Amino acid sequence: MDNLKKLLPYWFFVFTIGFGWFILAPVIPELIAHLSATLSEIVLILSVYGYTMAIIGLIAGVLSAKFTVKSSIYLAMLFSIAGLFIRIFATDYTEFLILSIIAASAYPFSLAPVGSIAESMDRKKSATITGLSIGSLFLGMSSGALLGPYIYLAFSLTGIMAFPAILTIIASLWLFVYLPQYPKKYRGKSLKGSFKPGMIKNWYIGLSMASISILFGDIAATALGFHFTGTFLLKLSGVMGGVEFLGSAMGALILPFILERYHMIRSGTVMTGLVSFIFAGILLYSLVYTNIASMITASFFIFGFFGNAFWVLALNSIINYVDDPARAGFATSMYSVATNVGVAIIPVVLSGYFISITSSIYGIIPAVAIVLVAFIISPTLLAGKSTNVKEVSAEAE
Secondary structure (H helix, E strand, C coil), rough: HHHHHHHHHHHHHHHHHHHHHHHHHHHHHHHHHHCCHHHHHHHHHHHHHHHHHHHHHHHHHHHHHHHHHHHHHHHHHHHHHHHHHHHCCCCCHHHHHHHHHHHHHHHHHHHHHHHHHHHHHHHHHHHHHHHHHHHHHHHHHHHHHHHHHHHHHHHHHHHHHHHHHHHHHHHHHHHHHCCCCCCCCCCCCCCCCCCCCHHHHHHHHHHHHHHHHHHHHHHHHHCCCCCCCEEEEEEEHHHHHHHHHHHHHHHHHHHHHHHHCCHHHHHHHHCCCCCCCCHHHHHHHHHCCCCCHHHHHHHHHHHHHHHHHHHHHHHHHHHHHCCCCCHHHHHHHHHHHHHHHHHHHHHHHHHCCCCCCCCCCCHHHHHHHHHHHHHHHHHHHCCCCCCCHHHHHHCCC
């Protein structure tokens, strides 16, 4: 319990990363005017978080494995404070982009080695710790998306920039106090054994769920435009992103804890995979072919709730392939990298089909098929330590 209390400042810090990331989404038109940029240039700023995870994720994993996870988190704090605070004073697009990349670098350094944090803090509650860590990020993303417009109305773009910077400074100071108390002892410094072929199944699930989730966010405004117009369309589009992220946060925060507490990790993984598949189909159908706003909103929330829990359980399953916290951090880093490579490719390829109701079917079929395959392989994921890992752990002890 003491170790879990020590994680509170870490979870708050992760929350601030998500908050600073998606607080920009509701004010894209204002940023375009302020920075004299194009829509694609501003969207790139929102996308750099995914790119930094794909590029830096493995570096963060190696750092936490060769030294300690604290070294990675210290860098995350430095990058987040520097990027978000100095960005307040950026005067042109290039400066804003560079500082956004610096701030986004906190994402991989804080979350890529989450396996090390979960394993070193409390191995028996690794799924809960992983879920709370990822859930904190999505809760921050949802809060940023939902509160961003109100902060802008009250404090203009300066407030949009300053608010997450202040939060990350507060979170970093709190975390700085507790970080020296994080566990130092790891059983090994070698990365040998961090990869097992079975992990590829987990990678696919992570890749598929993250990619399809981002796809839904990308196509929401366009698809809603098939049936809605004007102010209602703008408000509904904003709500969808916030609702999906809120569902993702709650799913990650609640389900892994319940499933781990009642020893239902394996059945829970299959269940979340099944519900994700069902509601991927329902969401796409309702979004493209109906004008029932309540059903679309509910589908966004339910898919986010079960889909992100499925993603977290697949991430936590990775830990079962390795025998110590150092390797666990590198293993989960590989998972995060694979996930974000998918995010960089699949939504870009499929979103182009959702320009009309007629062509949408060519995006719907592969999207649903991707989630179906993830559900089919869900029963094969490790729900506990493999025999070889247990033997290695016993020898180490």
